[in-house]
Amino acid sequence: MRLVLTALIFLAGMFDLFLAISFLTGPQQAAAGFGLSPTGTGGLSTLRADMxxxxxxxxxxxxxxxxxxxxxxxxxxxxxxxxxxxxxxINVVVAGPYDGWPVPVAVEAFHVVLLLIGWRTLPHHRIDEIAG
Structure with missing residues (x-):
């Protein structure tokens, strides 16, 4: 169980690393997949940096x-x-739903659930153990 959990966390991390590299190297193309479009050089810089x-x-x-x-x-x-x-x-409640909104929520929920299970299952390392 722990090996499978660790592998799933690692694979999800690799997926997120791919997204980070995509936003760093081609922010406009990566942003299009998220429904984003930069306005000017400042917007492009924000996409590249923040995402x-x-x-x-x-x-x-x-x-x-x-x-x-x-x-x-x-x-x-x-x-x-x-x-x-x-x-x-909150955005769905305040601004209303949009086409495809459940997909990013599901991806984020998957991450949260997977990582919470990992946090509960994998060992914790105390600071004094690391320093000592």
Whole structure:
């Protein structure tokens, strides 16, 4: 069970790493898949920076956490994807639904559930164990 869970977290991290690299190298093409379109150079820079940071940090924490079997590293992507999911649901309530809105919510929910299971299952490393 733990091996399968670790492999799933690693695969999801690889998917997120691919998204981060896509936003870094081709932000306009990657953004189109998310229904985004930059306005000017500033918008392009924001897409490149913010989306690369979001998916890159999530991917790094997931990959490193799975590789090192360190559940504490999974808290960062849990918070990132959980926040994104809640914000999307708030948007559905405030602005109304749009075509295809359940897909990104489902992807974020999958990440949150998978990572919460990983956080509960994988070992935690205390700071004094790492320093000592």
């Amino acid at each position: 690369t940071a979001f998916f890159g940090v999530a991917a790094f924490c997931m990959l490193w956490g799975a590789w090192r079997r360190n559940a504490d590293l999974l808290l960062v992507p849990i918070l990132l994807f959980g926040t994104a999911m809640v914000a999307r649901l």
